[in-house]
Amino acid sequence: MAKQKLNVAIIGYGFMGRAHSNAYRKVGNFFDLEYEPVMKVASARQQDQLDAFAANWGWQETDTDWRRVVERPDIDLVDICAPNNVHLEMAQAAAAAGKLIACEKPLAMDATQGRQLVDAVAAAGKPNMVWFNYRRVPAIALAKQIVDEGRIGRVFHYRARYLQDWTISADVPQGGNTLWRLDKSVSGSGVTGDLLAHSIDTAMWLTGPIASVAATTETFVKERELQDEPGTRKPVEIDDACAFLARFAGGAMATFESTRYARGRKNENYFEINGEQGSLAFNLENAHELGYFTHSDEGHLRGWRTIQVWDSDHPYMEHWWVPGCVIGYEHTFINALADFLAGLATGEKTCPDFADAQATQVVCDAVLQAAAERRWVDL
Numbered sequence: 001m002a003k004q005k006l007n008v009a010i011i012g013y014g015f016m017g018r019a020h021s022n023a024y025r026k027v028g029n030f031f032d033l034e035y036e037p038v039m040k041v042a043s044a045r046q047q048d049q050l051d052a053f054a055a056n057w058g059w060q061e062t063d064t065d066w067r068r069v070v071e072r073p074d075i076d077l078v079d080i081c082a083p084n085n086v087h088l089e090m091a092q093a094a095a096a097a098g099k100l101i102a103c104e105k106p107l108a109m110d111a112t113q114g115r116q117l118v119d120a121v122a123a124a125g126k127p128n129m130v131w132f133n134y135r136r137v138p139a140i141a142l143a144k145q146i147v148d149e150g151r152i153g154r155v156f157h158y159r160a161r162y163l164q165d166w167t168i169s170a171d172v173p174q175g176g177n178t179l180w181r182l183d184k185s186v187s188g189s190g191v192t193g194d195l196l197a198h199s200i201d202t203a204m205w206l207t208g209p210i211a212s213v214a215a216t217t218e219t220f221v222k223e224r225e226l227q228d229e230p231g232t233r234k235p236v237e238i239d240d241a242c243a244f245l246a247r248f249a250g251g252a253m254a255t256f257e258s259t260r261y262a263r264g265r266k267n268e269n270y271f272e273i274n275g276e277q278g279s280l281a282f283n284l285e286n287a288h289e290l291g292y293f294t295h296s297d298e299g300h301l302r303g304w305r306t307i308q309v310w311d312s313d314h315p316y317m318e319h320w321w322v323p324g325c326v327i328g329y330e331h332t333f334i335n336a337l338a339d340f341l342a343g344l345a346t347g348e349k350t351c352p353d354f355a356d357a358q359a360t361q362v363v364c365d366a367v368l369q370a371a372a373e374r375r376w377v378d379l
Contacts, residue, residue, distance in 0.1 A: 003028075003036040006100075006341070009069045011043045011090060012081030013053035014177070016104050020079055020131070021057035023333040030319045031338040034345040037077070043069045044082075070094050080104060084193070085186045088113045091354075095120040101128040102340065106197045106364065107357035109188035114361040118354050127349070129340045130357035132201045134269065136335035138327070139290040140202060141315035142307070143273070143280045147206055151294065152275030158207050158246075158254040159272050162195040163265035167221070167240065174236060176227030182238055190238030191258040192217070192364050195269075199256055201352065201360045202271060208250045210363050212378045215244035215371040220261055244367050279304075288326040 008024055010017060024037045042059035043066045044050045054062045063069050070078055070093045078094040080087055080103040087108050094101045101121065107130055108114040121128045134140055146152065166172075167182065174182035181187045181194055204210060217239035226232045241259035248254060262268070269284035272291075281291035281304075290307045297303075310326055312318045316335045320327050336351060343350035362379060370377040 004034055005038050006035045006076045006344075007038045007040040007074055008077045008079060009041045009043060009072070009075045010039075010059065010079040010081060011066045011069070012083075012104075013042060013044045013050055014081065016081040016131070017042075017044075017053065018057070019133075019330060019333045020081055020102075020337075021053075021059070022330050023337040025058060027334050027337045027341065030334065031341075033338065033341045035341045037337075037341070040075060041069055041072070066090060067093060070097050070099065076100055077102060083180045083186045084109055084188050088117060091117050092120045095124040095126070098124060098126060100126050100344075101354075102131065102337075103128070103354070103357075104131050105201075105357060105360075106188070106193045107354060107361050111358065111361045111365045114354075114358040118358045121354050127340070127344060128353050129336070129351040130354060131333065131336060132198065132352045132357070132360075133332040133336050134198050134202055134284070135205060135352065136316065136332040136339070137282075137284070137287055138315045138317055138335075139282055139287060139307075139309040142290055142309055143282060144206055145315065146280060146292065147273070147275075151278055152273060152280060153277035155207055155248075155250065155252040155273055155275045157272075157274040158203055158248070158252055160199040160203060160254070160256045161268065161270050162191070162199050162258040163262035163268040163270075164195070164260045165263050165265055167260040168263060170221045170224070172221075172224065173227040173230075174224040174234065179227050182224065182236065184237035187238060189364065189368060190217075190219075190240055190242070191260060192239055192242045192367055195258045195260075196242060196244075196256060196367070197360050197364055198269060199258065199271065200363045201356070203246075203254065203256075204359065204363075205352075206271075206273065207248050207252055207254075209248065209359070210246050210254070210379060211249045212376050213244050213246045213363065213366050213370050214376045215242060215367045216374075217242045217368070217371040239368070239371075242367065242371065244370065246363075287329070 041061040042054045077100040243257045246254040272281040278294040339350040366377045
């Protein structure tokens with residue numbers, strides 16, 4: 001059967017632009033889908049870099065005017081990989097133009113903008129997704145399966161940490177094309193929106209909604225040079241580190257921690273769930289492994305086991321290699337895109353959409369409010 005072409009426009013050519021482009025190139029090679037993405041046009045501000053990006057990844061055309069791209073009648077899906085401060089304008093325009101939308105996380109600068117975007121896509125009535133790709137790590141998807149099967153029972157504790165170390169040096173500048181995550185006017189927040197948004201999305205997917213939070217944040221380097229204006233320094237307004245307590249609506253307690261000042265931790269996205277009948281543990285730096293403990297084992301055999309998540313009956317793995325051959329970071333985006341495309345064919349929502357991402361955005365806002373006001377905040 002002939003596949004249905006889906007013309008894609010991507011806005012942005014940075015780190016996420018590369019990850020998404022790879023997904024569009026590869027998804028049809030590994031998943032049998034009704035829809036075939038066509039890499040139609042890439043858009044960004046700087047023509048020379050845009051042309052190089054498009055040539056490298058296989059985008060057919062380029063255009064430095066994203067508004068013109070969004071309004072093109074031959075474009076079906078608009079993929080927003082641009083910085084957080086332009087998500088609102090771009091996604092609203094794409095929704096008004098009747099496009100499918102895929103947007104990088106976090107959804108917006110704050111929950112107020114997020115609500116506007118949820119309303120915009122609801123009015124448009126077209127499928128949409130937000131790239132919370134860690135849901136598509138096979139080991140995390142297996143954790144979801146184990147929780148849903150009731151194997152760990154009632155959840156008492158959830159603990160998460162997301163640790164990096166790339167901003168420790170005071171010489172790292174802020175702003176510009178590559179370091180906009182350190183500029184609050186562009187990013188909206190620091191580690192809370194950039195890293196903890198992933199942790200929060202995963203936690204609520206596995207354990208249910210969060211009911212209340214109490215938090216603290218810290219900015220260790222108070223002033224940095226501007227990347228685009230050497231010699232000019234500006235106060236740093238984003239959170240370098242954040243720690244918060246949470247209670248889930250179902251009664252579980254939680255701790256979350258994130259920082260970019262954990263020397264030696266490059267991308268440690270860790271969570272542990274403790275339930276009445278068992279526990280689960282995961283660390284992205286060993287992404288093909290899931291720790292599992294079950295109290296149902298006989299006493300002399302009871303202990304933590306490490307599940308090597310690479311067999312064909314594990315989530316997504318039937319589409320990849322033979323057992324023993326692990327997949328990597330880039331494959332999580334391919335898995336996410338495959339789910340979205342499959343949902344277009346069936347009419348089912350299979351990916352976290354704008355409404356799901358807005359639930360995470362609300363928690364992020366509450367965390368920052370709790371830290372600023374030094375109190376518990378109910379959601």
